[in-house]
Amino acid sequence: MRRFAADRARRAVVASLRGAASSRSAAPSPLAPAPRHPAPPVGAAAMAAALARTMSTAAAGTPPVSLNTINPKVLKCEYAVRGEIVTHAQNLQQELQKNPDSLPFDEILYCNIGNPQSLGQQPVTYFREVLSLCDHPGLLDKSETHALYSSDAIERAWQILEKIPGRATGAYSHSQGIKGLRDEIAAGIAARDGFHASGDNIFLTDGASPAVHMMMQLLIGSEKDGILCPIPQYPLYSASIALHGGSLVPYFLDEETGWGLEIDELKKQLEEARSKGITVRALVVINPGNPTGQVLAEENQNKIVEFCKNEGLVLLADEVYQENIYVEDKQFHSFKKIARSLGYTDDDLPLVSFQSVSKGYYGECGKRGGYMEITGFSPEVREQIYKLASVNLCSNVSGQILASLVMNPPKAGDESFESFMVERDGILSSLARRAKALEEAFNSLEGITCNKAEGAMYLFPRLHLSQKAIGAAQAAGTAPDAYYAKRLLEATGIVIVPGSGFGQVPGTWHFRCTILPQEDKIPAIISRFKEFHEKFMDEFRD
Amino acid sequence: MRRFAADRARRAVVASLRGAASSRSAAPSPLAPAPRHPAPPVGAAAMAAALARTMSTAAAGTPPVSLNTINPKVLKCEYAVRGEIVTHAQNLQQELQKNPDSLPFDEILYCNIGNPQSLGQQPVTYFREVLSLCDHPGLLDKSETHALYSSDAIERAWQILEKIPGRATGAYSHSQGIKGLRDEIAAGIAARDGFHASGDNIFLTDGASPAVHMMMQLLIGSEKDGILCPIPQYPLYSASIALHGGSLVPYFLDEETGWGLEIDELKKQLEEARSKGITVRALVVINPGNPTGQVLAEENQNKIVEFCKNEGLVLLADEVYQENIYVEDKQFHSFKKIARSLGYTDDDLPLVSFQSVSKGYYGECGKRGGYMEITGFSPEVREQIYKLASVNLCSNVSGQILASLVMNPPKAGDESFESFMVERDGILSSLARRAKALEEAFNSLEGITCNKAEGAMYLFPRLHLSQKAIGAAQAAGTAPDAYYAKRLLEATGIVIVPGSGFGQVPGTWHFRCTILPQEDKIPAIISRFKEFHEKFMDEFRD
Known part of the structure; x- marks a missing residue:
């Protein structure tokens, strides 16, 4: 019934609009006043209005929004960290889900972005306890809560609620x-x-x-x-x-x-x-x-x-x-x-x-x-x-x-302090080991030089590419480091971001690789990377 | 020691910079090339450079950022919902905290913004249970969790985690x-x-x-x-x-x-x-x-x-x-x-x-x-x-x-369904009663007309103000509805937003008032409002 009524309504409205559209399209020139407007504007304004009408109505066949009509600043903006190479990786991941044997690797390794928990890093327990309690403050009054949460997390959640007007976390x-x-x-x-x-x-x-x-x-x-x-x-x-x-x-x-x-x-x-x-x-x-x-x-x-x-x-x-x-x-x-x-x-x-x-x-x-x-x-x-x-x-x-x-984690003496420090130091020392292992691996390869990661979550190795490799990239219509990143992805499933996404001295080529894959995966990543890189260097030797 | 070293470093740097600054300020005209630049630009570019240098260095005494230098679009933008009247209310609230007897009311009632939980609305239990579990997924494996959370919330949290790659909510x-x-x-x-x-x-x-x-x-x-x-x-x-x-x-x-x-x-x-x-x-x-x-x-x-x-x-x-x-x-x-x-x-x-x-x-x-x-x-x-x-x-x-x-709340048959519906319907029916009570109260007053709130969380009553009231507002350098809102706030602690913040037909005056104060407070609000309004009307009778 609803559908029928809607159809009827549509026919009526469409008919009335058709009248308007045809009277408009029948106008001999874009400068003639459109008859359906009770008080047509006159003079220059009328010309502009009529022209605008002709140009912007759907009747003109142009879609309301196109790359030509959107904000040019949006077009200009680029964000390589989630750019083309990542979209390509997501497509390959879907491919893998459908046909697990269709590619020369069995998983995509996202080293493109500083996203530790996506690669298996576990959240810090104390922080999550407090968040969980603040999300459901009713728990704070219940004795059973002590079986599930540390006492300092409960205490901290209380303190936080006291800081929130009306304890209203919502x-x-x-x-x-x-x-x-x-x-x-x-x-x-x-x-x-x-x-x-x-x-x-x-x-x-x-x-x-x-x-x-x-x-x-x-x-x-x-x-x-x-x-x-x-x-x-x-x-x-x-x-x-x-x-x-x-x-x-x-x-x-x-x-x-x-x-x-x-x-x-x-x-x-x-x-x-x-x-x-x-x-x-x-x-x-x-x-x-x-x-x-x-x-x-x-x-x-x-x-x-x-x-x-x-x-x-x-x-x-x-x-x-x-x-x-x-x-x-x-x-x-x-x-x-x-x-x-x-x-x-x-x-x-x-x-x-x-x-x-x-x-x-x-x-x-x-x-x-x-x-x-x-x-x-x-x-x-x-x-x-x-x-x-x-x-x-x-x-x-x-x-x-x-x-x-x-900015105010558990302090010495708090119930959670020791376990918190174990988690914290475990993550940071592992990151340091991973940074070192990857840096050494990159530096061991022909045609790659890599500064130490003193901090942050990335390495930014330089690729010294042959003329032949640069030529192959040009033939493929892409920057040499983007070409390298694409080939690496397709051969190994490892996602890195080409240096061109970050800017670099013209004529130099780099990539960004996070140090975030879990430590037990690092040896396999290094060996996959090495194998790819050596083949790539051989393929494009000048 | 650190402090000493820093001071020393500062002196050294400041001395070197002073040299540069004095050579710059000694330049006879903004058009002369600055001597410290190894390859001074020439011609029109040099003029522009020298001029820019003179204008933008701190030596010129202008602060790096001022209302004259920021993006004019930011200056132009207005957001009355958290504008002047709210800032004034926050100041009064601080005043109240310091001197509880200093004002003719004992609390600020924020009717300026659709923020239900700030006025005592309780969150829906089921939603918060699920959020709390997703924040601390470790709970899902523990039997004690069943003492604190409903079984369908636990089930839903599991389902949600399954939808998140690597179950990584972080x-x-x-x-x-x-x-x-x-x-x-x-x-x-x-x-x-x-x-x-x-x-x-x-x-x-x-x-x-x-x-x-x-x-x-x-x-x-x-x-x-x-x-x-x-x-x-x-x-x-x-x-x-x-x-x-x-x-x-x-x-x-x-x-x-x-x-x-x-x-x-x-x-x-x-x-x-x-x-x-x-x-x-x-x-x-x-x-x-x-x-x-x-x-x-x-x-x-x-x-x-x-x-x-x-x-x-x-x-x-x-x-x-x-x-x-x-x-x-x-x-x-x-x-x-x-x-x-x-x-x-x-x-x-x-x-x-x-x-x-x-x-x-x-x-x-x-x-x-x-x-x-x-x-x-x-x-x-x-x-x-x-x-x-x-x-x-x-x-x-x-x-x-x-x-x-x-967008997918509990369904009939789920453990939480009944209590969820009680919470949901309780809130919605109470909102409907509050909307009606406030609308009727506004319409009962001289000089106010108010359309029904068929939906949303607001009433937008029209103020029919006397010439004398409009004159008083003009004398105070403010719009008549903003004047009314300020007077209301100062007399009652009730925060509303003047219609001018939303736009209105020129020459008409309105205010927006949320229907969100808890139901037991509505009678007192109405009587405070009524008392203020009647006095206001009397004060400014033409």
């Missing part, structure tokens, strides 16, 4: 995040840095990515606004700058010195951008580096802070890998600590530090928690940042809770 | 969301509408807001791109259009006919926009209405679909209040169901439906779950939408799980 929070959780994060930052931090400066976000977008949205008004970004860089930055219509001002990290960040290079690129009429607004520094894995030396960081101070730049510090340090001679120092150690206060330097629950030893990517700490902005500008945050209401509360937990 | 998911959960949502949509739905068309998002932003980002390339929006509207739309630099093309809902959406008005505004050279890309329809609470009749929806089809517009259907219907003579029909009932397929009409876990009877705002279902876009354009989603990696997995739960 309510929108303050747009910066729950004040009590921000204060806890600030306390964690202060303990880390030895300098004061304030919950008022924390903006909790759904991972670090929305925070980066928010700052780009604030700072970029047109293509005349430039952002200094490392090359190679994590493509979130290039994508966000493209989406907001700004200019990426590249500075090259020096592969020869372990991906060193040279102040002279920053200065050179800044001057060059300025000579083109670009106002450089900010400097992005990723430390520990992504995709490059280097950890900045304190002295180097001092110079970077002075550079920003002197040149009037906002320092956007991507510090999401702050827990991921694998070498004994390096330590993480936040840029805020560096700035405060140099004696600079809130009045001297606008500084944003991004942190995420997706990285570290916790690797809770799916929870989408994170924050930015902003200092050195005027109250009026902060108000604008708050407004941007408020348009999206707030970040997810579980992510907020988790961010407060990772 | 991993980034597919950028559209976990495929198995999208399929489940599609099944829920199909059951709701009686028409096929596909998980491939679902994009899970952190609430509906990021989905709206994504579509605006896609559709708006410049101020020549227009979006037809209802007035009054939910200010997310005006904010998002402003942030993306497009033109809001208003169409007015007709207050006289219960906030009716008239096709003639759509046509008139479309033509007018086109006559100004604006290409209208999409039509936003909010059904049930926010802030207006009307529920569209099926016949009206048919005409809206035909209008979009005929005019080549994307239909952006905000359907987040689909569960919130409070009158017996109205039903929710999704626009996709309407389009399919009219016989239109994917080829005929690009259509986006937004849904959120924040609304309905569940009201899980803090979880930031939601999705958009997109149909009728070409594969190339879909690829661009996917790319936008991928830049943010994925939405939070708990929100994804919850979105799949609200």
Whole structure:
């Protein structure tokens, strides 16, 4: 019955619309007024209206949305970490599910993205206990709960609920995040840095990515606004700058010195951008580096802070890998600590530090928690940042809770402390071993050189390809490193991201490979990789 | 020691930078080449460079970021739901905490925002049980778990984990969301509408807001791109259009006919926009209405679909209040169901439906779950939408799980079904009673008229203000409805949002008030409101 009534309604409406359409199409010229409009516009406006009508009605046969009509900034934006090679891998995975014997490997190994739990890393028990209790606070009153949860997790869940107005974990929070959780994060930052931090400066976000977008949205008004970004860089930055219509001002990290960040290079690129009429607004520094894995030396960081101070730049510090340090001679120092150690206060330097629950030893990517700490902005500008945050209401509360937990994990004496430390250190020391094993494997191969991963979750080896291989890539209409990555995927199931997705010195070729496959799989990965690589080198020997 | 070393480093760096700065400031004119640059640029580029240098260095005394240098689109954007009046309320709340007797009320009642759990609504038990289990999957293997969780929640958590690759709730998911959960949502949509739905068309998002932003980002390339929006509207739309630099093309809902959406008005505004050279890309329809609470009749929806089809517009259907219907003579029909009932397929009409876990009877705002279902876009354009989603990696997995739960709640026969229905119906029937009580109270007052809330979570009463009141507002430098809202807040602690934040016919004044305070508080709210309003009317009688 409904269907019949609907059909009838449709016929009636279609008939009435047909009348309108035919009267329109019968119009002798696009300039004639359309008869169905009671008060047709006149003059130039009428011409424009009639033309627009003709051009944009469905009757003209053009679809309402096409690549020609969408925002060109969206077209321009690229994000290789989930780009073509990953789509290809997903297709192969479906192929494998249908015909397990159809490919020369039995699983796809996603080394394209820093997503530890997708490769088998287990979540930290204490964090999950607290989240589980906060999701179902009714449990906290029940005695049976003690059989399933550690007592300090129960205690922590109580403390967190007390910080949430009305204990309402299902309510929108303050747009910066729950004040009590921000204060806890600030306390964690202060303990880390030895300098004061304030919950008022924390903006909790759904991972670090929305925070980066928010700052780009604030700072970029047109293509005349430039952002200094490392090359190679994590493509979130290039994508966000493209989406907001700004200019990426590249500075090259020096592969020869372990991906060193040279102040002279920053200065050179800044001057060059300025000579083109670009106002450089900010400097992005990723430390520990992504995709490059280097950890900045304190002295180097001092110079970077002075550079920003002197040149009037906002320092956007991507510090999401702050827990991921694998070498004994390096330590993480936040840029805020560096700035405060140099004696600079809130009045001297606008500084944003991004942190995420997706990285570290916790690797809770799916929870989408994170924050930015902003200092050195005027109250009026902060108000604008708050407004941007408020348009999206707030970040997810579980992510907020988790961010407060990772910045204040269990302490000595807590029931969970020992087991927590075993889990934490187990993950971090295993990551260090994996980084070393993969780096050594890459360096043992002909035509690959690879800097050490001092931190983060990646290696970024350089491919020294033959002219013949480069020619084969050109013939296939693709960049040489993309060609290599595709061949590797098809031969082994290993997914890496071509260096071209991150940027690199022109004429050099790289790839990013995470160090995240579980340790027991590393030997097999290395041998599969080695076998492929040797064949590839033989195939394309000049 | 560290501090000492840092100070020393600072002095050294500052000295070296001072040299550079003084050589720069000593330059006789901004056009002279800066001596410290090894290869000074020449000609016009050099002039531009030198000028830029002078203008943007910190030495010039201007802060790196100010309201003059940030993105003007950010300045332009407004979001009244968390705007000035709410900031004022937060300040009063702090005041109350410090001095409980300092104000003529003892609590702030936030009726500004659809945030049910912040006002005491309890979460639906079954949903929280499942979330709690998915957060800590280790519980699923333990027999003690059965003492704390219902057996169907345990079963559902198992099913959900099976849908997540590697059971990894802590991993980034597919950028559209976990495929198995999208399929489940599609099944829920199909059951709701009686028409096929596909998980491939679902994009899970952190609430509906990021989905709206994504579509605006896609559709708006410049101020020549227009979006037809209802007035009054939910200010997310005006904010998002402003942030993306497009033109809001208003169409007015007709207050006289219960906030009716008239096709003639759509046509008139479309033509007018086109006559100004604006290409209208999409039509936003909010059904049930926010802030207006009307529920569209099926016949009206048919005409809206035909209008979009005929005019080549994307239909952006905000359907987040689909569960919130409070009158017996109205039903929710999704626009996709309407389009399919009219016989239109994917080829005929690009259509986006937004849904959120924040609304309905569940009201899980803090979880930031939601999705958009997109149909009728070409594969190339879909690829661009996917790319936008991928830049943010994925939405939070708990929100994804919850979105799949609200679209597939417990069914008859499930252990939790009866208690679930009691909770659900209790919330919905109470909301209906609250809507009616508040509407009747408003309509009983001199100088207020108020349409029925057929759905959603708001009333949008009209204030018929005296010239004297309007004069007082002008003298205070504010809009009359904002003046009223401020006075109400200061007298009663009740927070409402002035109609000017949503848009209204010029010369009319309204406010939005949620129906969300708990039912036992409604009588007191009404009497506080009434007392204030009567005094206000007396004070400003012409």
